[in-house]
Every structure is written in structure tokens, then in C-alpha cells.
Amino acid sequence: MLSNIELKKIIKNMTIEEKIGQINQPHFGWQIWFKENNEIYLTNEFKDFIKKFGGVGSIYGVLRTDPWTKKNFENSFINENEQRIVINKIKEYVIQNTRLKIPPLFSEEVTHGILTLFSNVLPTNISIGSSFDKEKFKIVLKYLRKELISKGINLALFSGLDIPKDKRWGRTEECFGEDPFLAAIFNNLLVKTIQKDNNVSVCLKHFVAYGSSEEGKNGLNSIIGNNELKEIHIKPALGAIKAGVDFMMVAYNEIDGIPCIVNKELLTNLLRKKLKYKGALMADGFAIDAMTGYICKNDYESASMALNAGVDISLWDKSFINLEQAINKNLIKMSQLDESVHRILSIKNKLGLFDKNKNYNVFEFDKFKENYKKNIIELAASASVVLKNENSLLPIKNPDKIKKVLLISRNDYDIYDQLGDYTSFQNKTESILDGVLKFFKNQNICIEQSNFNVKNDFIKKYDLVIVISGDSSKRNFDAEFLENGALKTSKIKTMTSGEGVDEIDLNLRIEEKYFFENVKHDKIITILTLAKPRIITDVVNKSKSILNIGYPGNYGNELIFKLLEGSLEPSGRLNHTFPIRENLNSLTYNNKNVKDYKYFNNDSEILFEFGYGLGYGEPTKIKILSLDLNKAYISIKNNTNINKVETLLIFGKKEFCLPTPRKSELVDFKKIRLKPFEEKKITVKFNNVFEKYNDLNSSIWIFNGINKIKVK
Template sequence: MLWFSSDGTPRRTATRDGARMVSCSLFNFPSASQKTSSGEEIVVTMLQFWLAAVYSAAALVSAVSADDSYDAQAKAIVDTFSHAQLIGQMTQINIGAVIDSETGGLNETAVRENAKLFVGSYLNTDWSEPYEGKYGNNASEFREMIGRIQKISMSVTGGQPIIYGLDSVHGANYVDGSVLTPQQINAGASFNPDLLYEAGRMTARDTLAAGIPWIFGPILDISQNKLWARTYETYGESTYLSTVMGVALIRGIQSQNQTAACAKHFIGYSKTATGHDRTNVLMSDFELLNNHMPPHLAAINDANVLTIMENYISLNNEPVIANKKILVDLLRGDLKFNGALVSDYNEVMNLNMWHRVADDYEDATISSLTQTSLDLSMMDGTTTMPGTSVVNEFSFINAGLKLLKEQPDQEARIRQSVERIIKTKLKLGLYTNPLPGAELVSMVGNEKDKELALEMARESIVLLQNDDNVLPLSKKSSVFLTGPSADDVGYQCGGWTKFWQGVSGNDMFPNGISIRKGLGNLVGSNSFSYFNGLFINGSISNANLTKTVDLAGRHEFTIAAIGEETYAEKPGDIDNLALPKGFEEFIEALAATGTKVIVVLLEGRPRLLGSIPDNAVAVIDAMLPCELGGQAIAEILYGDVNPSGKLPISYPKDPANVDIPYNHLVTTRCAFDYCEMQWDFGAGLSYTNFSYSNVTLDKTSITNVHDTLTATVTVTNEGSRAGKEVVMLFLIQPIRRISVPEMKNLKKFEKIELKAGESKKVSFTLSYDDWSVYKGEIGAGLPKIVESTAYVVGIGADTDCNVYGDPSIKNGLCADFTIDASGAPAS
């Protein structure tokens, strides 16, 4: 492939699928080291097309106008649109559709043909695998490609810019050279929204540097079944934690002012009964509103998220993509969302191909457009799903045009959708600068970003087992390192890394530090031994096992890094949560030598461990800390960093409880009532000891449901070193008439840092939103109810308030209060 440098000279880079590509620059693009003057010239060139169009620049292009003027501006633009322009704006094309299959280069003819159809959006990376040492487009190369698309599109459409979207879900993971942050599950484990806000800013900056103003994230799904392949993309199983972290990331992303976040997936996607991706979900409206809706409501009301994405499932046997109750009554009515709603990938056409509720693509398109408030179809029907041979070119556009012709009463609804799309483009300033971010290119991959990603990894890694305080290790300890994840940055990162399904190895990660490299950075590469003959599927040859066992027996400590290969979405489906049996046998063989085995888990979901904890003296769940994870793991192993991560998800012990979250209903019982977990939600050890005492409430009786209550606890660091602790407050309603109550619900948390011997009072204020519940009525304005009954506050993740046991047995970390709601007005 030949790209052209800013000076016009060709330079060789990679291609996909072995093809060669020659691309000609239409105009100079700023390189990472240049000023923005050439970028500004690009904007002027593009803007000239728009100024020559039929619209009045003075009336239509004020990208910095007051927010209440965007609706009027968008309407003024859309009022001039023909039917073809309307449907084209609602169409989003995968970039692969305009990449020449022979050369691997941008097919400008295809771009121009799309522009004639007024296509308003593109998405994705055009890379699916590495080639000749290159792994994707850097920011400048993305800008070159998108700039050409913008220029062609605007020249054909009379100045209408396209909007480009990308799945930047843990850093700008498709922008080569960008620093990758830990996955969302790690962000949840950090319990640190401030770090996540900064990660959002970095992600937005690097994505915008590539000329891309639309980020498909964060995921606001609530993890429900640990088998689910997208568990690592969530913040865990707590509705409140997901709400706080989601708001933080959205605020960070949108703080750039030229970048839009996209909250996904609306709604209920994660509650899969089988653990398989994209299955039918059965759920009551009460559960939907109380457990799954709050993060989306906060994204809209507290973070002003600009866009939302629906999802792949059918909810109670009705596909969400054609579900009026969900995408009109709930989203537009109850939640009052007035931003752009985009489908998930190819989901409109999936009404025919996957859900089988539509006769063909035309029927699918018309069903979705007439039954929902969908604004943008991600994919237009020209690209088929794997395993099919169906191609129906521009199905979405053709069907949309047919709808407007045969059902003219639908035009007002279509224009409203397009106004939301145009308003998003106006808010992002695309009418005045269609290729934003030129001044940011030089900032991609800077040292400050690496420190941020490293700190996120440090604060997210969870120490789950530490028998006899074997950790931290002395830097003079005799150590043997083994396991398939010990020297593999790709396994530290998981899916959505470089490519959709992720990638193994170290070569693609110039910023990457594996565990092996991290240990070397701390103690020197000659201070420990390393060998791995074990594959990621748990298989090992007899010869390699013999060598590994021999090396383990010669060392006091053996660090075994094991876990999962990379995956994303449906290809990550599994039927058994247990790690491959070979891993258990491997750890057992190591322990039999007398070495003290320290297990480090690199995994996207909590895999069943069987006998592994019994054969280990310590277990660290690193989850997917990504590029800098190896350094963070090494620092925790040797005590340079005191671990502070907490499990954002219950860690199951056997197959019977893989779908039981910490806040399960009180009627969800196993043998002897308690569904034993390997480790509970909120578990996480430290190298110091924290104690809680003096839990007090500022009142024990509430007669006005809109009053507040303050709970206070004293936290003391009783150990010999400084450490961070996540203080959690849970609320319990032992008796609830409207619905069976949960065991407990996380309502507040705060991460604090205490010096050795230091104490601190931590206070939490509870209010109406904490003790009220939604009635389970969609389309009624989200009515809530507070019951007159007793409530219990519990401080600490492992605190048992014994609310159904002997009332004479009291826990000092629990406190009771009552609410009299008899005088409360109906909500």
C-alpha cells in the first residue's frame, strides 16, 4: 500500500489481505508533527462547497450557537431536504463497503455513488488483520481517508458533512499509536470515576485526532450472567456502579466539545438466560426499570449524552429494533431523550436475517421505521452477515424511499429523525470544520497517557487470596514465571483491541508491557526464571510439562499467569464457565513440587477455577488491564503498589450460580439458603488492614419521603503502610410489597486513601431516589413508590446485616431506620 506523505512523496505502509493499495492525496494533511494550518486549509476547501449550496451560511452554520438554537438550525436545513436526502442521512455505511477489494485502497467511485444517495455516515476501521508489520491506521492516516470521504461527499451533496463513528471502547483502540486503557470491567473494579473521566478525555482526544467525532461507548449494560462474552465490556453487576462510571466516561468523552458519546445498549441486552450473546431476554418491566434503566437515565439527565444505540436482542420475544414500547414509549417518552438513536450493527436487516420476524430487508426496514424512533441504521443491507450469501443493495434506502412514497403520513416522523442527526452534526461543529482534531495529532500516545493507563490498571487489579500474607514478594525472592498469559500483551487486552476479536502476542503493542517485561523492569530479567509450554487452551506436551515442573521445583515461588484467549461478542460464546481442565492440572502439578504458586488471572469473565485456589497461596484477578497491565501486576506482586481493586461482579464457585448477582432476589436460594461464591461482589484485599466503626445515622425515622438521611462511618488504617479503600454503603428493604426485594443494593461508595494509623469519617447522604422504586409502568412517566416500612443500611461489602435472622444478633456496621410514606403524594 502506498500512502502519500504531507510533502507529496509516497511511503510504503501495510495493506489488508495481501492486497496492494495506491492512494492519492486530494490535499495536504497535517502530519503528527505539523501545525494545524494545513488542516485549516482543508476545512476552508470543504466549507466552500457548502457555502456554494442552497443554504444560507449565516443562518445555518453557527457551531457555537446557544443549545436552544440547534433545533431551529437543524429544522431549517432539513426543511429543504428531498425524500432521498432524508433517507440518505439515516444511512450509515461500513467503511469496508468503500474499500477496493483488489487494491485495499479507498474506492472513490463508491464514495461518490454513496454521496449521490446522500449517505450521511460511515463507521469502523477497514483493518481486520495485521499486514507487513502494520496493524491499522494511525491518526494521520485516518484523517487522510476520512478527509477524502468528506470532500467527495460534500462536493456532491451541496455541503452536507458525513459523521464518522468508531468503537473506541478502551482508549482509541483502533487508532494505531494511541495508548490503550484497561477494559470497562477493570474501570468498574477501580471504583474510581475520576480516573475514568480522564480516560474519557484521552479517548475522545485520540479519536478526534483521527478526524472521528463519534464514539460508540460506553456500554451501560448490567452484567447478569458470567458466561456472557461481553461481561468484560460492562462495569459489572451493580446498577449504581454502572451509573456512576457511565456518567464519568460520557462527561470525559464529551468534554472535548467536538466529540459525541453513544450510550449502549438500550436496553436489557445483558440479561441472557443462556449466557449466549444475542438471545431472547425475558424480563418484567419492574426489573427493566429498576435494574437496567438507571444508567441510561443518568446518561441523559446527568451527562447529556448526545447519542444512544439500541441492541441485538428480542425482549420478551419482540426485537428491540422494532419495539415501540422500548424505543418510543420508554426512550422518547419516559426518558425524554431527544438525541440521535442508532441501531446496532446490521440490526434493522436482522429482523429478517436473525429474528425472522420480517419477510425481507424491505419489510424489516419499514417495520423498524414505522414502529420505533430509530434515526440511523448502522449498515444499509449491502453487506451480509457471515455465513449468508444474501445481497440486496441499498435495502434500507430503497425501502425508506418506498415508505415515504406509499405512506406520506410517515414523512413528519422521518424528518424528525433527520433533524436529530443534523442537530448532532451541528453540535459537533461539522458544518464549520468537517475534519476536526488536526491540532491533536501530535498528542496521541504521549507519556502522560501511559501514566493514566498504568494508574487505571494499578487501581483495578484485585488481590483475592493471600495466604499467610505471602505477598508482597521480596525482590530477592526466588521466582519462576510461567503460563500462556505471562508474556502476551494481547491476552492482557482482550477483544476490541486493534481488531474486533482482539489479537495475541506483543508485536502490535509498542506501548505494551507484559508480566514478564514488568517483572524485568522491577527486579531485572536475570532475577527470575521464565518458561512456558502451556497453550491458552490448557494443553501442554509431556516434555514441556516436565520442564515446567522441574523449574518450579527449583524456586520458592511460581507465578502462573493463566486465563482466556481474546474474543468479542457472539464468537466468544461458551457453554461452560470452567477454565480448561488443563489449567487445573497444570497448577496442581506445580503445587506438588512444593513451590508456592501465585495465580494471576487474565480474563474477561470470572471463569470457574475448580481446585486452583486450593493449590495456590495467592490469587490475583487482573481481568483485562491491557497494555500497561504487566507493569501494574509486577508492581503489586512486589509491593511497589498496594492493591485497591474490588470485584465489580460476584465470582462464582460452581455452575449453579453463574447467573446469580450480588443483589439477587431473596427467593433466589441454593442449598442451605446461601449461594456460595468463590469471592463475593466487592471482595479485594490490601497489604494493609482497614477497620470500620461507629456507624451512625442522623435520623432513624423519616416522615417526609423527600427528606434526606446521612450515614457516617469511621474508617481506620490499622496496618503499617498507606492504602486505598473503597467504602461501600448498601441499602436493604427486608419487606417490600410491590415486588420481592433484593438481598441488598449498592447505593453509595467512596474510594479513600489513608496513611498508616490514619482514621477518617466517611459520610453518605441517602434520599428519595435511593429508597424509592419504579412501579414498572413503561409509558407512564416513570412513576415511583416509597413504602412505609423498615430499612437497613449496611456499610462494607462483606457486612451481613442478618435482616432475616435472630433480631437479638446485631452487627455494628448496620443501622435501621423507618419511613412513613402515608402522607406522600402519588408519584
């Protein structure tokens, strides 16, 4: 590892072209290589860039395979080993054909698993957030880190900084929930786990208030005050900064009319100086170029405004390559360019890229795959939320009493409907639907299928009806995409969520909504795959049991089998407030409506509150054993003869303070695993790194998903 003096010496001896090369990420990585007669070749365009700029800071998406890239099993990698071969070939070319021999970073989307072939798909963030399960999330992240290293990826792009205000926003699925403390804790855990041992850097996106855009429309202006910015939207980043995150990606949106990408007050004065962020700032795709013709007259003005604001490295922008013009016209100083180069090279140095003897493909990942799969399924179970369970219909304990089952779903339902946006092609095809079929067929129970157009006269012939309803972020090959990969249009209207899929309301699809309004049957189990809090009032009224599994990842078939038989317990809690009707798109539990003001013509707004969730069986018993100003010592007991997973959320409420208090705020959360009749004693804290609730003017209570236990 080089010393800081050695790094500065390298920068001092660099040409301006070499410096510009190191702060650019200009390529669609999947386009810089191709195969011919089973040999890997690099394109002349890529080689010309390396020759001109003496290297490159980072290369995005060499391994990316999805409908946008048009790369799949037929025209891309034949196996995981070929992925490593391509990465190594590009790296070696850069080293061997440049004066300074500085390897590039290789960045890939890891929104919920690596966006490439032969990789697992994890539950999306909206599901992970509803697990409130730090322990299980950390285990899954450890395997993900091994997988990243095994493929040669050293820069992983994760979502995690966004808090959705208007839930119609298509990227709500990428958020950990509506609570900033929850997001901060998971971001902190993510950064610490992935960046451990300095093999992979994390880039968290998007800074800041991207989820607060007007009307839930992607990238529009965010109208928020300084206190709202601090209390809600900055907090998720603080968790990452505390963990030492290497990169953060700057958001597309404006805040009160100033685009984040050129907002010096935000990126330099607040983030770097006040919040002490030490890492690098990456532009989002084409965000700098988008300033040209909008607020800037030409490319080099756009580039200089971004660099002046605090941006260190671009993503696909052409304007950032023209920084030499900005220097020649005295729009930026060479010292500013050197600062950004130093940040990029410092991260490369930390990762060992200057160490010629470092082995980047440390792990043969095959030996970890079964344990990885097991923990993904368990995380998905921990994230699944029981919303209703009359007569303990779930799990299905006496299948022998069921003679005939009807399974209702969309005609085109497949594995991609359960995975979320930013998902690669899968070499397995079994979906949640297949898991339900397998469960009943294994019990020798007749199960038949239908779509949502089924009539009540037909339904009444069945003892039990299973309905699979909810969202889909399934992209398809005929879709048109914007230049940054967001969806533009699609002939097949399959998507209800994902980047560029912002909807006008929170209703279910028309055919599913109509079905629940009109269906008549006294034993319906509804399995929801929700990417955002939907209006499901009719679902609740017509179903005996409701299980929301969100987007559970590529083992959804095995997950639902285990949840139906009861070998895994769905122990999640809602990480969003669910509205009871239309036009309530921005409900949150931690608002400032302390007097509970309601619309004149609407008495009720909330269907399910933040933190709600039933689990299986009888709730655990909680007792307060002792109490002081900072914490409570409690006992929690499982009074059943089955294993029980309990989720406890600890809330605080302030009084008599400025800024004005919120109705409540999440202070802490715990996941507790109990054997039959087991009792555990634990400590719950009233303070966290952001908030203090140990004064006499604060209230504290514990919520187990059903009951609230007042502590003080």
C-alpha cells in the same frame, strides 16, 4: 451554530434522497479508501453513494484496524498524521461534492480505547467496574477525549448499558459489572466527560437487556418482566440519559418475543416519552436487514418497522436505504423521516459541523501521551483485586531470600491475551509475562519458564511459582467472522471471551483446570486475567496469593511490575459474584432469594461475594461518627506506614415493600487515598437518584472488601 428554525428550513428543502442519506451509515469505512503510490484515494462505490444521496449521516470504522477488517501496520496507516489526512479527505470530498455540504459523522469503536493503530488500550469495562474509581476513570476519559479529537473522530461507540445475567456470555467483559447502579454512575461520568465542549458525541450500547439473553447466548430472546427490566436493565441507561447522551444503540435481542429493533413500546413509549430520552437511536450492525425473511417479507417493510419503532440511523443495513419505497407504500409518513433527520442534524449542529471555521484537530496528542499512560496504569492498579494473600506474600518485600522462580503460562501467551476483544494491533510487544520476568531479573533472581503440562517433581525444585492464568479475547487472522464482525470460527482456539464466544461453562481452560487440581507446591502466586467470574475454587485452594488484574490494557507489563514491587496497590473489589462450582452461571448479589434458598444437593454456592477484595497490608479502620436518616459521617484511618487506597461500598436493603425487595443494593461507593497513618472524615449517603433508603424499614451497611460495618 444554527438555530432550530434554520435546521428545520434545511430539512424542508431537502430531497427525499438527501434525507435518506442523512439517516444511513451504510459503509465499512476501511473499505471506502485506499492508498496507491503513497496517495489516498476514495472508492467509486463511496463516491456514487454520495452523488445519489447528497451526503451521508455517518461513516463507521474509517480508522478501524483488526483481524476482521484485515487492516494492520503493513497495509494501513503509516502514522497518526495519515489517519487525520484520511478523515479530512473524506470530509472534504462530501462537502465539495454535495448540494447541502453537510459533513458526515465519523464513528469508531471505543470499547476500551480507540479501535485503531497508534492508540492506547484501556482496561476493559469489567476491570474499570471493579476499580469503583470515579476519579481515576474521569482522568483517563479526559485524555481519551483529547485523543478522539486529535484523530478527527466525532462519534465514539462505547459499551456500558449491558448487565450480564448468565455470565457465560462472551461480552461480559464489556460490562461494568452485575450491578446496575455501578453501570449507571460510570455511564453518567463517561458521557459528561467525553461529550464535554461538544467535540465528540457518545453512542452507548446496547439498549436494552442484551446481557439477559437465554443461556448466555449472544442476541437470543430475553425473558424478563417489567420490574426486572426497570430495576436492572434500564438503570444503566438512566445514568447516560441524565448526562445527555447523544446516541444509544439498539440491542440485537428480543424481549419476550419482540426484537428490540422493532419494539415501539420500548423505544418510543418507554425510552422517549416516559424516560425523556432526547438523543438519536442507532441500529446495531445489520439488525434491520435481519428482520427481512424473519418477521418481514422484504427490505422496505423491515426499514419501516424499525423507523416506526423509533430507530433514527442504521449501521450497514441495505434495507434502510430503501425507505422511499416504504413512503410510497404508505408504511411510514414523511414527517417520521423528518423527525429522524432532525435528530441527526441536531447532533451535527451541536458538534459544530455546520461551522466552516471550526478546527476539528485541536490537539497535538503527543504531549499528553506520557500522562495518559501513567493514569491508565494507575486505573488498572485500582481495578486489580487481591483475592488471597497468606502471610502477606504480595508485594514481594524480600526478593533476596528467593533463589529460583518458575513462571508458568500458556506457550502462546503474548500482549493480545491481556487486552480484550475489540482491540487493534499493537506496536509494543511486552506482555504481563514480560513484566514478571523483568521484575525478577532486575533482582538478579533466576527465573525459568514452563507451560501447564509441567510435573510436580519438576516444580518442587523452585522456591516460588508464579502462574499466569485466565481468559483471552485474542482474535487472529485465520478466524472467520460473521458479517457484523463477531467471531464465527477459528482454527486456533485461543479465545475464551469476546463477541460470539459464549461458552458452555465457567471453568478455566482444560489444561489450566487440570494443573490447579493436581499441582503441589507451598508457595504459588497466581495472577489471573479474568474476563468474567470463573470457577477458581482449586486456584484458591492451591495458591498462597491470588491477584486478578482482569484485562489491564497495553501497559500490563508495567502494571504487574509495580504491583509485585508494591509501588502501586491493587485496590479493586469484585464487581461480580464468583460461583464455587459448576452450573451456577447466574449468581448475583442483588437477587430476590431473601431466604437464601439453596439446591438440595449443594450447601454452598458463592466462592467470593460482590465487593470482596483485600488490598495490601492491614485494612483501614472505620468508625461511625454521626448518623441521620439520609447519611452517615464516618472516619477512616490508615494504620500502616505505607500509602493506602481504600474502596468503600455502601449497601442498602429495603423491607415491607412492593415490588418485592432485593437482598441488597449498591447505594454509593467511594475510593479514598490515604497517606501513612492518615485519617479522613467523609460522608456516605443512603440515597441516590434511583433508590431511597432513609425510612425506618431500610438497613444500611458499609463494606470495605473484608468486613461489613452495620450503619443502621
